[in-house]
Amino acid sequence: MFELLAIHPAASEFGQFLILGLVLGSLYALIAIGYTMVYGIIELINFAHGDLFMLGSFLALGIASGLGVLTAEAGVAWIVLTIGLMLVATPLFCATLNVTIDRFIYRPLRKSPKLTVIxxxxxVSFIFMNIGLFWRGATPVKFPDLIADTNLIDGTGLRFTWKDAMVVGITVPTMIGLTVLVKFTTLGKAMRATAQNPHAAQLMGIHVNRVIAATFAIGGALAGIASVVYGLYIKSVDYQMGFQNGLYAFTAAVLGGVGNIPGAVLGGLVIGVVGELGKAYLGAKWSEALIFGILIIILLFRPTGLLGARTREKV
Amino acid sequence: MAVLEVHKLTMRFGGITAVNNVDLTIHPGEIFSLIGPNGAGKTTVFNAITGIYEPTGGEIRFNNQPIVQPLTARTFVFALFVGITAGLLLMILAVNIEALWQTAIRDNFKGKDEPFDWGQAFADAGSHIAGRGDRAAAGFGIGLILGVAGTLASWRRARHAPDFIMRGGIARTFQNIRLFQSMTVLENVLVGMTRDLTAHPLLSALNLGSHQQQERDAERRAAEILAFVGLAGKHNELAKNLPYGDQRRLEIARALATRPQLLLLDEPAAGMNPSETAELMQLIRTIRDRGITVMLIEHHMNLVMGISDRVAVLNFGVKIAEGPPAEVCRNPKVIEAYLGQEEVS
Amino acid sequence: MSLGRMWVLLLFVALAVYPFLPLAEANRGEQFTILFIYAILALGLNVVMGYAGLLHLGIAAFFGIGAYTVGILTVPFLPFQQSFLVAALAAVVVSAAVGIAVTAPILRLRGDYFALVTLGLGLITLYAIRNLDAITEGTKGMNPIEAGPLPGIPDTVDMSAWRLRPDWSMRWYKYPYLYFLSLGTLAVVMLLLRNLEASRLGRAWVALREDELASACMGLNPARLKLAAVALGAGLAGLAGAFYAMALRTTGNPQAYDFTLSIIMVCCVILGGLGNRSGVLLGTFILMGFDRIITNILDNELQALQQRLNLGFGGQAYTKVSGWKLMIFGTVLILMMRFRPEGLLPEARHQRELHPEVAEAQGEAAAKIEAGETIRDK
Known part of the structure; x- marks a missing residue:
């Protein structure tokens, strides 16, 4: 295994893996935000989040098949329309599903111990997975390859394709929009207040359940957007992908300090880069182990994550 | 000689100085009270003494010993053991554990019925590692450093730990009662007695030998303590179902079960009615008469003035007076600190 | 002894006489053996989760370590060639040691962070098992595992006189009595845990779970207590893994020790009743019994029915009961958490922790009585 260390990719390859890592990382970040927001507000590790993401990608796939847009030859107008429709319908679907689940499953447990809700x-994750299984079967399904792999930075020795550009072009504005929402809108303020102290927030006239529902909606919508991006980028989806990607995203959230949105983004990027560099230097089969290894090492030195706040118990 | 000496204790939280250069000396067999308006830093002093907070500055000595776990040879040996184990592990990983296994074990294995040459296996393993000397050394070195540093770091974090301090002989109760709510009264006291039960867990699992004897002894002593604090006959009630005053008494019983030399009581009379308070005063005196030094935080002035041998007054984290109760309550600084802020009953 | 406790005893007796009954089937016995093994694993997890209150999402790793320790020490193509007894003891020791070694550094992490790290450690263990081909045979699994039961003594147990079902001894090659061995081990584990619960260690764990700070102030060392729980839990998981490898005569695909197993074990423990031995036993039997036995039976019945009626809708995931497995698990978990979070057989203490309103009502009632008394006293 460690003989692989002998492979020393050239500097340009290092750059290439860095680019790949950052692109993939921004995708993880998008999913991680959903985890981190829900955790921040009701301290729930939402195991179903990854599977929600999986269902989202299945819906996106259904839209593409429904419109018959299955290859890049379909024409730019059709492709833009399809992706546009995916980017509207999938987040809506995921948000609705997430809010419904919260309303009927988590809300009645608001006062229960954490473990009960987890x-x-x-x-819920099991049920989603089973739905995915019925929907698209047990084997991986090809996702339409709609975006060209043309290199945008030819001549530099690196590759940054339209696909990469699409990932960055969708994830970065989404994250910026979210930051603005949380920082400057009334809803965002209500969210932060609820996260700090739900009881006090309620006393201040904040409709806590509504704020929580909004959080689930936003988290679900982000998972929906991520699922479209994932499908277009990876080009293959299956009913178990929610687990693996959800796990990475959750790891990203914890790495950054769970409950902390910039932390989730940072965590996502770290995981993406570490995973890709791990593939380059240790071999693909060890890269997953490396991700969790890094997570554990970072938590050993910063027990509440990279950007997490430290807390002290009141005696 | 003093039981407890607090020397220039300072506790800072962020920018707030909760306790500032406080000196206290508690003599054996006395009842010493710490009073002061709300937020004066009394509980913080208790928390620093019992190891819940690590003091920002100053020193606390119990029986003339600092209350931090000393760095002994044992700690070093243990750290070295952890370091060497981690080093060996990392070394094996660094020289490629798979190749090592292949050369040492698989290649030397001739068949199920042939004898295996262990000497050859170790020799091959040795030469495999020697052939990758740099990596092996680097792996071992990193593992050793990480292991030793990690062990010492965790010792450093735990050296001021509450359990270590308690085992030295300081027990406490809490201002906001912290009983083990869903355990029975008897079980609460038995938890305090854990130190007396030395039977190996293996014996406990087999329910053998010294285990049974010790459990019986512990239950007998627990019954004595419960009778002593006035909770006889309530052994099997759940702690959380006890009335408030009984819960406070149970906290004292649980603390006494640890056989302390010094007992810290944090507002033991809070929420008690006058007759319960009178009983409590008597109880505290009896505890003192049993040879246990008592240090207490209390707002209830009748109680403080009635039983204390000496009183110290804190205000805004600074000690403003100390002495016999009669003297302290005439002290103008004390009167000023209390006036208009709190009812002196 | 109440019926509530009697059923465990009756269950053990029934399972012990099962192989002698005319209705017994050897392959059913084999499936039961696997259930007993999973029950040992669940009891191990219960020590960590139910007693010490640590949410552990990687117990399957120790199960795998146990299985692979037995594999490495017994397979004919490696030089160790130990007997099962030695290998199983080694499996317990290795699992417990790994448990301590990997948990000690992460103890200071708070609840959810701890849970995630255990999940990560479980996955790292799985990846290591999968990737270290030279040692673990990778995805092929180590086989055959056919060690003798005791060091240096040939297996002389002759079962022909036992009047078991005729094909019973065909199944396990050298271990016709593995069924009894695993059932007996499970019973012993139950007994030991019962004693431990009533000892200082058991009380200390409860105290720790309720209030870590207060228990530290009572002289309990939280780190050491948690490590003890993890060591015991991991050791039991390793023991279960050792039996698992023996029962299958192979370690199987490393996938058998992945996160799914950890999660299902968590579900078994919670379904049965966190902290309650008998409950955990029941939870495991129900959940794993459904997973391993009942779905198979129903699938076969359904297929037979389809063929008889010539319905021609076979082959789809949703036409098989096993296809609905996750849906059923998920629904059961959600309903349980909503209506009976304390599990089927709740441990009294956990029930009180999960239903604060009941205790509050009791507390208020007690307070009223107290108030009434004081008024009367005056």
Whole structure:
């Protein structure tokens, strides 16, 4: 295994893996934000989030098949229309589903211990997975390859394709928009207040359940957007992909300091880059182990994540 | 000689100085009270003494010993052991554990019925590692450093830990009662007695030998303590179902079960009615008469003035007076600190 | 002894006489053996989660370490060639040691962070098992595992006189009695855990779970207590893994020790009743029994029915009961958490922790009585 260390990719290859890592990382970041927001507000590790993402990608796939837009030859107008429709319908679908789940499954458990809610989330995850299985079967399904792999930075020795540009072009504005929402709108303020102290927030006239529902909606919508981007970028989806990607995203959230949105973004990028560099220097089969290794090492030195706040118990 | 000496204790949280250069000396067999308006830093002093907070500055000595776990040879040996283990592990990983296994074990294995040449296997393993000397050394070195540093760091974090301090002989109760709510009264006291039960867990699992004897002894002593604080006959009630005053008494019983030399009581009379308070005063005296030094935080002035041998007054984290109760309550600084802020009953 | 406790005893007796009954089937016995093994694993997890209150999402790793320790120490193509007893003891020791070594550094992490790191450690273990081909045979699994039961003593147990079902001894090659061995081990584990619960360690774990700070102020060392729980839990998981490898005669694909197993074990423990031995046993039997036995039976029945009626809708995931497995698991978990979060057989203490309103009502009632008394006293 470690003989692989002998492979020393050239500097340009290092740059290439860095680019790949950042692109993939921004995708993880988008999913991670959904985890981190929900955790921040009700301290729930939402195990179903990754599977919500999986269902989103299945819906996106359904839209593409429904419109018959399955290859890049379909014409730019059709492709733009299809992707546009995916980017509207999938987030809506995921947000609605997430809010519904919260309303009927998590809300009745608001006063229960954490473990109870986490186990419910695991249950929801199982159900989503089963729905995915019925929807598209047990084997991986090809996702339409709609975006060209043309290199945009020819001549530099690096590759940055239209696909990469699409990922960055969708994820970065989304994250900026979210930051603005949380920082400057009334809803964002209500969210932050609820996250700090739900009881006090309620006393201040904040409709806590509505704020929580909004959080689930935003988190779900982000997972929906991420699922479209993922499908277009990776070009293959299956009913178990929610687990793996959800796990990475959750790891990203914890790495950054769970509950902290910039932390989730940072965590996502770190995981993306570490995973890709791990593939380059240790071989693909060790890159997953490396991601969790890094997570553990970072938590050993910063027990509440990279940007997490430290807390002290009141005696 | 003093039981407890607090020397220039300072506690800072961020920019706030909760306790500032406080000196306290508690003599054996006395009842010493710490009073002061709300937020004066009394509980913070208790938390620093019992290891919940690590003091920002100053020193606390119990029986003339600092209350931090000393760095002994044992700690070093243990750290070295951890370091060497981690080093060996990392070394094996660094020289490619798979190739090592292949050369040492698989290549030397001739068949199920042939004898395996262990000497050859170790020799091959040795030469494999020697052939990658730099990596092996680097791996071992990193592992050793990480292991030793990690162990010492965790010792450093735990050296001021509450459990270590308690085992030295300081027990406490809490201002906002912290009983083990869903355990019974008896079990709460038995938890305090854990130090007396030395039978190996393996014996406990087999329910053998010294385990049974010790459990019986512990239950008998627990019953004595419960009778002593006035909770006889409530052994099997859940702690959380006890009335408030009984919960406070149970906290004292649990602390006494640890056989302390010094007992810290944080507002033991809070929420008690006058008759319960009178009983409590008597209880505290009896505890003192049993040879346990008592240090207490209390707002209830009748109680403080009635039983204390000496009183210290904190205000805004600074000690403003100390002495016999009669003297302290005439002290103009004390009167000023209290006036208009709190009812002196 | 109440019926509530009697059922465990009755269950054990029934399972012990099962192989002698005319209705017994050897392959059913094999499936039961796997259930007993999973029950040991679940009891191990229960020590960590139910007693010490640590959410552990990587217990399957220790199960795998146990299985692979037995594999490495017994397979005919490696030089160790130990007996099962030695290998199983080694599996317990190695699992417990790994448990301590990997948990000690992460103990200071708070609840959810701890849970995630255990999940990560579980996955790292799985990847290591999968990737270290030279040692673990990678995805092929180590086989055959056919060690003798005791060091240096040939297996002399002759089962022909036991009047078991005729094909019973065909199944396990050298271990016709593996069924009894695993059932007996499970019973012993139950007994030991019962004693431990009533000892200082058991009380200390409860105290720790309720209030870590207060228990530290009572002289309990939280780190050491948690490590003890993890060591015991991991050791039991390793023991279960050792039996698992023996029962299958192979370590199987490393996938058998992945996160899914950890999560299902968590579900077994919670479904049965966190912290309650009998409950965990029941939860495991129900969940794993459904997973391993009942879905198979139903699938076969359904297929037979389809063929008889010539319906021609076979082959789809949703036409098989096994296709609905996750849906059923998920629904059961959600309903349980909503209506009976304390599990089927709740441990009294956990029930009180999960239903604060009941205790509050009791507390208020007690307070009223107290108030009434004081008024009367005056």
């Amino acid at each position: 186990v419910s989330a695991i249950g």
